[in-house]
Amino acid sequence: MSIACNEARRAGDNIAQLTDVASLDQPESDERLTIFTDKTGMVKAARLLLSSVTKVLVLADRIVIKQIITSRNKVLATMEQLEKVSSFQEFVQIFSQFGNEMVEFAHLTGDRQNDLKDEKKKARMAAARAVLEKCTMMLLTASKTCLRHPDCESARINKEGVFRRMRLALEQVIEIVTDARPSAEGEIPPVSIYTGVQEFKMKVESLRDSLHVLSKEDLTTMLEVILEHTEDFTDSAYTSHEHRGRILELSRQARLELEHLVSVWMHTQTLKAKEAPEDMELAIIKTCQCMNELKRELHGAAALLAAELLKCHADHLVLKALKVAGVEGNLEAVAGYSCKLSEQKEQLVETCRLLRHISGTEPLEITCIHAEETFQVIGPQIISAAQTLALHPSSKIAKENLDVFCEAWESQLNDMSILLREINDVFEGKRGEKRTYLSLPRPGKHSANLKTVKAVKLDTEEQTKIAKSGLELRLLTSDMDSEAEKWEDQENEAVRNAQTMSSMAYSIYLFTRGEGLLKTTQDLFHQAEVLAEEGLRLSSTLQIFSNQLEDDDKAALLLETEKLPPICQQLQTMARSPVQGKNTTFMKVDTAVQKTKGIMMVLLQILPIYCKLLKKYKKVKSCLGSPQNWNENHLQQMAVDEDSLSGKKVNSVNSFGVKSLEQHMANLTFLESK
Template structure:
């Protein structure tokens, strides 16, 4: 039996290794296709050619996102997971930037700032694609070793361990090693004391603790040498006391650095929540006011330096390697997007009547705002580590454990998805976003923006987008119960749309009427199924996650039908020039939005710019329209 078991385990291991190689090969091939299409996109010179190639690029990026998302979930190394998440975030955001930057360059081919803006996006996407391959193949280009800047938190932890080890090994550590380690730590504290955003009180306290740390180490070295001279076999009382004092001093220094970084970051984010500088940039660009633009770009450059410096301080005290990587990603993002916003604003100022240039600036500003939001989430995560809440997180399985029964489990209360669950739902979230993009692109083509069918479709798209934000841990839907409530409202709006479609079909000839109703009649079944899913009680965390997964998938199915119906209605309206008065006085679709569960604020507040979100298919529709003009 033992021999057979060993053979079985050996065979299973070989199968798993082979499967792993297959997955890696798929990701490498997918990345090669994306890179090849990226090369073509960079060289296109006409809108028509760009639309065709970008359509292919979009499909390849979705496939790549799915493959890398699965791989990210499978990774056991938390550092690699964090690096993969950072690379995938860059690719997701850069896809939008690439689209608008390329459009701007095609419309204004002689504009130097537009070329710089576009070139920066392509370069960043290639770096992110390379990083993904480095992670999945566990390699570095040209055989280089992976190097990350050291953090004070890690250095202090190692220093305290070395000091502690003196008890058991009086002769194994050189004095110079401890002195060098302390000096390196104190050198890094200069990032805090030299910062213009560190308060005088914090600066003085850090300097005082640094001086005290040197004194305590000198005292420790003195009693250590004395114990060695006496040929003591174990630490003396004086040495024990010196070790305790040294460790305590370093703990106080670390705590002071943590407080300094968190307070500085918190104050900085409060200052920038209104996005005043971004608004000034947009206004000066639209007005073509180069003088005001120069002042605003100077302010944004200063803001960029502040945020990069703050990201460095947070990295020093973040507490673990995955968070350090997230801090590095934040610093790199601010460092890159700042100049890109400036080049986009310069292009708009040179061509103030250009809608494409204005749209491009909007996309880069949205990316900046998104990164500020990510930074506030990062602050909370770092604070959780310091307060010990990180340890409360339990391992999550997407399926119940074999042999376990749920009879004694209580009904799960409304909960938030954790980071692991968000990663698992990310694929469906991406699909849902693309479907909302389809619908938004279609609704933009309608001339009559007061059409009730159009308003109901916009309402459904807005709600679906808020559900997509939930999969990313963003937006006003905070818990699973919020999501299910929103999905129910979404289904009710689908039933109202079904009634409007029936009313519209009565004005059509028999053939067109039957083709429209064939699609429209799918709504009642889909809506009822979604409502049933949302109202069915579940037990246990795994079942709740499955319910979330099912709700989003059914929402995607409804959005697919909605897109077909909208496209068909648009064609019929064009053909018949139907009088729309049968739809009556339009009621505000936003009035149907779910009230936020957290603070009573309507989702309208969040979704006022929902249709300003520039997604892939929406921009492609715009491109097609512009090309026809």
């Protein structure tokens, strides 16, 4: 790289000397070389510059690829450690390292995705990154469930499924960045009907220009391949009788139209005509019209089926019933609802397969494949998670694990509805906006203030940046949960404050994905302001507690605690400041996410120290034979009274698990008061 850069610099210097304007004013007797006197030198310098810059770009590309491969290898190595871990304490340490490595991998692959020019590769990369992002949280709860219930077979199966899927996604990323051929397990299915019809029509219409451009066997084979794929529709139990009959009729008509076209075509060739006569032109038009009608019928059948399925499963009744049966420990009911979920899964998988045929573009086709694979994998994982909960109905982490997988299912249904809308837009010719891949966050309406709520759409680069920050924030909230789980006294005021702040940070993470209750930027800024207030309250509590400590201990606690008020005040000021325009609104959103990350990082430094000093303080008091810590209890009572007066509700966190979506929503009380 250094050699290539030096070559480029030398070539640039040569060109600069040859094109120096000042040298043109010198007399010719000076015999200075210029662009006019040394054209050969100019050509050589230009070629050297082009060659060296090309080398720099190629080497830079190789370095990026090597960085991604190295990052992937680190993730795989840590995953192997996570699989073998046997204690919760060891798991927390390794998962923290794993989280940092996943964030690094997300940054590298996100930048690479933006640099890709091939839309097909970009869509595959987006799908793989979506799998990795969702599986990171599944891996957390599935592993913790396995640690809590090491002898449970269904928990082991559940965990192994997550690890297997992550490894496949990591391998797919490497295949894309190295331009390697897909493995047998990840091969792209045959050409879709939509693509097949488009290619067939192009071949038919090419007969206008040349009667000898292809053979009749080629056209017949192409049509038969298309009609063979239509059997996916006609053989499906979910295709209506009307659509099935119409598809079969149009398939028969397409064969007849092609036979007529071939007949006219062969006759025209015998006449040695230079261009297609009227009867052949008519045959070409009728053949293409028939194929368009077939394509429209197939689109109608698949789109109608998908819309009906999404509407039918919008209430998630089976998932809710599975959760209830699991909590009740009713294995028989779990088995019954598992069968219903399996039926749902088969319907959705087949619908995704049909949607792929009429998707219209390669990126949408790959997204259909991703949706199909997701339903295929998550369905059995939900069932294994429900079985684990039914076997251990009192296990909070088993319930948490089931919630995580159910959320993934619901999220994929939401993605599928967006996918259906995009397919319909392509079919209707609506291609005005840049495509947004489903692995990137899908923000809702954005506004600068409540009075004038105006939708602001982030472009792909902005979405990627917010998505990266969101993933980092999600991992920080997980670390916070793990830290809080170590506390014996879950009602401790500092712990409750930290849990509430973690819950708010999680809601901000959901916003970066276009999910949760925060729908507008104003919602986000209000949540950030409440988070800052909670942080200042926690800081005050810790400072009062520090007054009861010895000088060295007090200094150690205050050293970390004093970092909290400034960043909370910065977030508070930023949240209250008005903004106008898309760019400034995005910058404010990004700042809010970054400041929230900063607060969570400070909390992760404070809590372990506070925990250690509180234990020491209680031990000293106990040794002295003193009663319960009056000051601490008094502080807690004051805080409880303050919360009750303000109408604030503080939820505790399920032990040994990440907070469920319901708990995060419950903490967003400000939205309910709007």
